[in-house]
Structure formats: structure tokens, C-alpha cells
Amino acid sequence: MENKKFEVIIIGGSYAGLSAAMALGRSLRKVLIIDSGSACNRQTPHSHNFITQDGVPPAKISEKAKNQVLQYKSVAFINDLAIKAEKTENGFNVDTQSGEKLVTSKIIFATGIKDLVPPVPGFKECWGISLIHCPYCHGFEFRTKKTGILANGERAFHLASLVSNLTNDLIILTTGKADFKPEQFAKLEAHRIPIIETEIAALEHQEGQVKNIVFTNGDREIFDALYAGFPFKQHSDIPLFLGCELTEQGYIRVNEFQQTTIDGVYACGDNTSRMRSVAAAVASGNLAGAMTNAALTKELF
Structure with a gap:
């Protein structure tokens, strides 16, 4: 130069x-x-x-x-x-x-x-495509779809409140013991938002589009999108x-x-x-x- x-x-x-x-x-x-x-x-x-x-x-x-x-x-x-x-x-x-x-x-x-995306198979490939961070940036495209929230505590509760306006098919994935206040547990139950505490072993996907979540106990569950904050x-x-x-x-x-x-x-x-x-x-x-x-x-x- x-x-x-x-x-x-x-x-x-x-x-x-x-x-x-x-x-x-x-x-x-x-x-x-x-x-x-x-x-x-x-x-x-x-x-x-x-x-x-x-x-x-x-x-x-x-x-x-x-x-x-x-x-x-x-x-x-x-x-x-x-x-x-x-x-x-x-x-x-x-x-x-x-x-x-x-x-x-x-x-x-x-x-x-x-x-700092965790080294879970499928996370890196799906990040920014169907493993997403923001309902305002991506939520409309996954409205009414089967959606997971990979978070715990206050962050999970906050995301659940936002995403529940976009889909009724919503599950919180805490990858460990759920950490919510009693009133938060009550509100999640009232909105019929279940919680899965089992850790995730892998995301099965096709070109970054989530198809299944594989859990460490061998269970699988179909999902279309997954919110996460790394x-x-x-x-x-x-x-x-x-x-x-x-x-x-x-x-x-x-x-x-x-x-x-x-x-x-x-x-x-x-x-x-x-x-x-x-x-x-x-x-x-x-x-x-x-x-x-x-x-x-x-x-x-």
C-alpha cells in the first residue's frame, strides 16, 4: 500500500x-x-x-x-x-x-x-440456519413449527415467552436439571411448554436443517428449529x-x-x-x- x-x-x-x-x-x-x-x-x-x-x-x-x-x-x-x-x-x-x-x-x-459453539455433532453445521439465536431475526420463518429452546433458567424463560407467540409446539431443553423459580414452572405449565432435562448427543440434519435431536439416553425427537445462546x-x-x-x-x-x-x-x-x-x-x-x-x-x- x-x-x-x-x-x-x-x-x-x-x-x-x-x-x-x-x-x-x-x-x-x-x-x-x-x-x-x-x-x-x-x-x-x-x-x-x-x-x-x-x-x-x-x-x-x-x-x-x-x-x-x-x-x-x-x-x-x-x-x-x-x-x-x-x-x-x-x-x-x-x-x-x-x-x-x-x-x-x-x-x-x-x-x-x-x-463458542459446543462440539456436539451437528451444532456447527446448523448454527445460523436452523440452530438460531434470535426470534426477531429468524422466528417468523419457523412460525407454527416444532421448536426447541436450548437454555435454562432466566434465558430459557425469556425465550419461551417470546417464541410462544410464534408457535404452540415448543419444548425447553435444559441439558441438565431445570433451574426455574416456582412461579416460572407454573407459568410454563400453564402455557403447556414441557421441559426435557436429558443432554443432547447430536443434531441430525440435512444441509443445516435440523431433523432430529438425539439425546444421550438414545431417545430421538423431531424438531424443525432450535434456539440457543452460546x-x-x-x-x-x-x-x-x-x-x-x-x-x-x-x-x-x-x-x-x-x-x-x-x-x-x-x-x-x-x-x-x-x-x-x-x-x-x-x-x-x-x-x-x-x-x-x-x-x-x-x-x-
């Missing part, structure tokens, strides 16, 4: 990163997007609950967004992996896997999170190395302007919020771009 100095480097070039880049490009800021091409929803067949893009494959949304963003000539994009960043007196140095050494005034992390970690360790604080849940801590706890560093998208959708990522990216531009303006004007 010829010119290695930028006003903003955006690490992560999916929906949030591209949205931030558009806001900055429209303000003529010199921006570089670094993206390794490993979007967390790359296995998901269709994106939903995003007006104008409902039902469109996620890759098509990001491809169209990238083409539009790169019409702004002050914005550049490289397929690479950021591996290091360090704070300097005037900004930051950023190193990439390919050996690029870059300089920037501000950084925006749009790096997403990495789901642990996660930050997709990039760089924010931590820079000193960015995380919340108790493991998200990058940001204020109402998407600014992290490190001056000059912003973050947006799934790495900052439980609201995990394309629409939410685009919104937070737009705000991060605008606020980064505002910070640059304040310094330069």
Missing part, C-alpha cells in the same frame, strides 16, 4: 464497519477498512427484520454496501487481518498479517464476536491489548456515542451489544462514524 497514513482505520468491514465508513467517507475523511472476510453470519442463508433488505442473503447486503461505500474516493478497503495496534503520541500504529504498517488518528473496531469471545484481541474495558457480559464497553474507554478508539456492531442483527449493526456503525468525524472536527477546527 502506497500511502500508509489515515485519519481513521476501521478494523472489520462487515455491516457496522461499512456503515461507519460511509458516514466518514461522506465527510471526506481519509479512511481505511481492514477486513479478513470472516463475518460471523456467513452461514446464515437470509437476513431478516431489516427494512429494504428483508430476506436478502447477508453476503449480498455486505457486497452492495461495500460497492456503495467505495464510491467515496477517500475510503479504501483491504482484505487483510489486523494483528496489532499500539497507541502513539499522535494516534495509533496498526500492523496487519500481510506486513502492512499503518498510521491513523482514530480507530473504529467493528470486529464482531466469535460464538458463550462468545471477542473476535479480535486488539481492543483488550489497547486497554479497552469490557462489560460483565464480555462486550466492549462504549458510551452513548460508541466511544470506548480509550481515547480515540470507537467500537460498533456485535462486539458492543446484545442487539445482534444487521439492522442494529448498521445503526451503531453509522453513529460510530459520525462521532469519530465529530472528534476529528473538534481537533482540527
